Amino acid sequence: MAENTPLVEMRNIYKSFGGVHAVEDVTIDLFAGEVVGLVGHNGAGKSTLIKMLSGAYTADSGKIFIDGREVTINNPRDARKYGIETIYQTLALADNLDAPANIFLGRELMRSGYLLNDDAMEAASREVLDRLRLNLPSVKEKVVNLSGGQRQAVAIGRAIYFNAKILIMDEPTAALGPEETAQVGELIHQLKKEGLGIFLISHDLHDVFDLSDRVSVLKNGALVGTVHTADVTKDDVLAMIIAGKLPEVATTPKSAQA
Amino acid sequence: MSKLTTQPMLLGRSLARLDWRQYLTLFIFLGLCVVFHFLTLWKLGRPAFISQVNVINVIRQVSIVGIMAVGMTYVIMVAEIDLGVGSLLAVCGMIAALLQRADAGLLASILLPLLVGVATGLFVGLLVTYGRIPSFVATLGVLASYRGIALLISNRGQPVTGIDPSFRFIGAGVLGDVPGLASIPFIKVIPIPIVIFAVVIAVGAIVFQRYPFGRHVAAVGGNATAARLSGINVRAIKLAVFAISGICAAISALILTSRLNMGSPLSGTTMELDVIAAVVVGGTSLYGGRGSVLGSILGAMLIGVLSNGLNLMAVNPHWQPVVKGVVIATAVLLDQLGRRHEE
Numbered sequence: 001m002a003e004n005t006p007l008v009e010m011r012n013i014y015k016s017f018g019g020v021h022a023v024e025d026v027t028i029d030l031f032a033g034e035v036v037g038l039v040g041h042n043g044a045g046k047s048t049l050i051k052m053l054s055g056a057y058t059a060d061s062g063k064i065f066i067d068g069r070e071v072t073i074n075n076p077r078d079a080r081k082y083g084i085e086t087i088y089q090t091l092a093l094a095d096n097l098d099a100p101a102n103i104f105l106g107r108e109l110m111r112s113g114y115l116l117n118d119d120a121m122e123a124a125s126r127e128v129l130d131r132l133r134l135n136l137p138s139v140k141e142k143v144v145n146l147s148g149g150q151r152q153a154v155a156i157g158r159a160i161y162f163n164a165k166i167l168i169m170d171e172p173t174a175a176l177g178p179e180e181t182a183q184v185g186e187l188i189h190q191l192k193k194e195g196l197g198i199f200l201i202s203h204d205l206h207d208v209f210d211l212s213d214r215v216s217v218l219k220n221g222a223l224v225g226t227v228h229t230a231d232v233t234k235d236d237v238l239a240m241i242i243a244g245k246l247p248e249v250a251t252t253p254k255s256a257q258a
Numbered sequence: 259m260s261k262l263t264t265q266p267m268l269l270g271r272s273l274a275r276l277d278w279r280q281y282l283t284l285f286i287f288l289g290l291c292v293v294f295h296f297l298t299l300w301k302l303g304r305p306a307f308i309s310q311v312n313v314i315n316v317i318r319q320v321s322i323v324g325i326m327a328v329g330m331t332y333v334i335m336v337a338e339i340d341l342g343v344g345s346l347l348a349v350c351g352m353i354a355a356l357l358q359r360a361d362a363g364l365l366a367s368i369l370l371p372l373l374v375g376v377a378t379g380l381f382v383g384l385l386v387t388y389g390r391i392p393s394f395v396a397t398l399g400v401l402a403s404y405r406g407i408a409l410l411i412s413n414r415g416q417p418v419t420g421i422d423p424s425f426r427f428i429g430a431g432v433l434g435d436v437p438g439l440a441s442i443p444f445i446k447v448i449p450i451p452i453v454i455f456a457v458v459i460a461v462g463a464i465v466f467q468r469y470p471f472g473r474h475v476a477a478v479g480g481n482a483t484a485a486r487l488s489g490i491n492v493r494a495i496k497l498a499v500f501a502i503s504g505i506c507a508a509i510s511a512l513i514l515t516s517r518l519n520m521g522s523p524l525s526g527t528t529m530e531l532d533v534i535a536a537v538v539v540g541g542t543s544l545y546g547g548r549g550s551v552l553g554s555i556l557g558a559m560l561i562g563v564l565s566n567g568l569n570l571m572a573v574n575p576h577w578q579p580v581v582k583g584v585v586i587a588t589a590v591l592l593d594q595l596g597r598r599h600e601e
């Protein structure tokens with residue numbers, strides 16, 4: 001992979017719901033081993049944009065490139081095929097099932113071709129949750145009985161077990177306490193070191209600024225701009241979020257520079 | 259691993275999977291059996307309740323509702339409902355009887371009703387998924403319109419007779435009628451409806467617990483959005499569960515028609531309620547996501563034993579719906595309390 005080929009590029013993406021232009025002409029990109037924060041007020045279009053990458057929505061127009069090649073993502077299955085995994089703030093887990101069932105939901109391990117292999121799924125889940133340093137009293141516990149941090153770890157476990165290259169985290173810490181938020185932060189560092197590209201979404205800049213290499217700011221469905229966090233202050237980015245005003249040092253998406 | 263060792267393991271896992279609600283149902287069921295045994299012994303002076311004849315009789319009676327309860331479990335697991343099964347049973351039974359009277363042959367008389375069952379289920383599934391009509395409404399439509407169809411294809415509401423003796427095997431036959439089994443003690447007296455019932459339970463329970471499809475059904479019931487985001491085709495799952503419910507109703511229709519030796523346009527009236535009651539008493543939540551096929555069978559057996567015991571005791575039959583109602587209300591109440599406890 002060439003140094004300047006982004007892992008993901010979403011180019012000129014549009015999406016409306018009825019009369020609402022949720023996403024208008026947005027272009028963002030993400031490189032391997034990089035964390036890109038996606039920020040903006042509630043309703044700015046962050047979730048909608050990212051759902052077109054995860055396959056939950058399809059774009060009205062625009063192009064998506066993975067490793068420089070144009071792809072079509074019509075459903076979550078397509079997204080997974082390209083190594084894209086999503087961790088949602090809510091609605092991500094089936095509460096009535098246990099951790100292994102959730103981790104393997106939709107791509108269960110099988111025995112003799114057509115029967116569920118619960119033993120193998122349990123063992124693999126233990127392994128992956130260990131890697132995340134999550135100690136569950138029993139992995140057979142229904143996830144409804146787990147804490148917010150444990151549930152998030154199960155969701156992340158699901159992503160990394162299947163060797164995600166691109167991780168989308170939509171408000172991953174919104175439901176968590178400070179200690180659990182710090183845990184998720186550590187997880188993000190570790191995943192980044194392993195070479196994953198991560199989109200980190202939040203309506204609260206404080207959640208993402210320190211974790212991100214770059215931030216892309218959305219306002220009313222449009223991209224205000226993308227900046228390197230090393231080049232700007234939090235206040236600069238807050239001005240982008242609130243006023244839609246670009247600071248002096250603002251950069252365009254990396255790939256557009258070349 | 260050999261088949262011999264997997265089967266007991268399957269049973270062990272099935273039992274391990276039951277939760278306290280189902281253990282409670284099991285406990286009440288066994289309690290009722292003991293109570294009725296001694297009550298009938300005391301009242302009639304002979305073991306009328308736990309006798310070979312009566313046990314076989316109860317299971318055979320339960321098989322009609324029990325088979326439909328297997329299908330209904332799948333439907334309720336995804337938080338939908340199928341109110342159409344009673345009327346669908348009547349239509350499928352009428353079709354079987356009419357085909358028999360027209361000498362269409364055994365195969366056609368079995369396959370066509372099954373086909374109608376599946377097609378009806380798929381149609382309901384389409385209304386619910388693509389039409390976005392609540393299943394309560396869509397299947398209420400089936401309940402009304404299929405009863406009308408059953409009456410329309412009858413001769414002014416009269417039952418259809420003229421069924422060939424070969425067809426009677428399904429509902430009135432015993433294993434002893436099968437060549438080679440006639441001389442095996444016990445086995446030879448087992449009615450064919452019980453055999454069909456057992457097969458439906460086995461297939462229903464194994465698919466539910468051991469196949470990805472069963473897990474996906476549970477996931478859709480627990481959190482449809484999460485299921486969809488995990489790449490599960492939620493619409494396909496919903497289509498499938500209604501089709502399963504439809505085919506179960508058709509199987510019950512074949513048994514009932516064969517057993518009564520006629521097709522009655524009024525058969526299955528209010529039976530949807532008995533089926534739903536069995537599923538709910540068996541610990542499956544009307545909110546979806548929690549339940550089991552074996553629980554529903556337990557529920558069906560509990561209600562069946564209750565009716566049978568009250569009959570044997572010669573209790574005024576008008577008490578039966580009252581008692582049934584209390585049992586169902588209690589089950590739903592327990593479900594509610596359990597939910598509150600878990601939250």
Ligand SMILES: Nc1ncnc2c1ncn2[C@@H]1O[C@H](COP(=O)(O)OP(=O)(O)O)[C@@H](O)[C@H]1O
Nearest residue numbers: 017020022040041042043044045046047048049
């Ligand atoms: N499924 C939907 N149907 C209709 N409108 C939607 C839908 N999803 C999002 N929107 C609208 O699109 C806009 C962007 O929403 P969203 O992407 O959820 O914002 P964010 O994640 O930045 O808070 C909002 O105005 C929201 O109301």
Ligand SMILES: [Mg+2]
Nearest residue numbers: 046047048170
């Ligand atoms: Mg959002």
